[in-house]
Amino acid sequence: MKYCRNCGALMDDKAVVCVKCGCAAENEPSQKKAPSTLSTVAKVFMVLGCIAGAFCFLIPLCWTIPMTVSYSNAVKNGKSVSIGFKICALLFVNIIAGILMLCDKDGE
Ligand SMILES: [Zn+2]
Numbered sequence: 716m717k718y719c720r721n722c723g724a725l726m727d728d729k730a731v732v733c734v735k736c737g738c739a740a741e742n743e744p745s746q747k748k749a750p751s752t753l754s755t756v757a758k759v760f761m762v763l764g765c766i767a768g769a770f771c772f773l774i775p776l777c778w779t780i781p782m783t784v785s786y787s788n789a790v791k792n793g794k795s796v797s798i799g800f801k802i803c804a805l806l807f808v809n810i811i812a813g814i815l816m817l818c819d820k821d822g823e
Contacts (some may be wrong), residue, residue, distance in 0.1 A: 717740070778807065782807075782817050798817075
């Protein structure tokens with residue numbers, strides 16, 4: 716015997732619909748599919764991705780802030796920044812800021 720997943724009424728194993736509520740019967744009443752190895756591995760990688768994502772978001776602040784500070788100091792003091800700094804800023808801090816720095820011929 717099995718139970719209706721909708722109303723919980725006892726129903727025949729061969730019943731297609733529940734006689735009480737008319738809900739379609741499940742073929743496998745309570746058998747849950749065991750998670751495959753792949754889905755378990757995928758889940759682990761998802762978790763790792765979340766952790767890596769958190770780090771990738773936090774760690775760049777360790778250089779984006781100093782770079783921003785040193786650039787604003789350079790601008791304030793009328794000093795130019797190296798082309799390497801500009802490219803690093805473009806790649807690792809902000810692409811628009813980097814492009815603006817590279818276009819800023821006065822800064823060279
Ligand atoms: Zn039912």
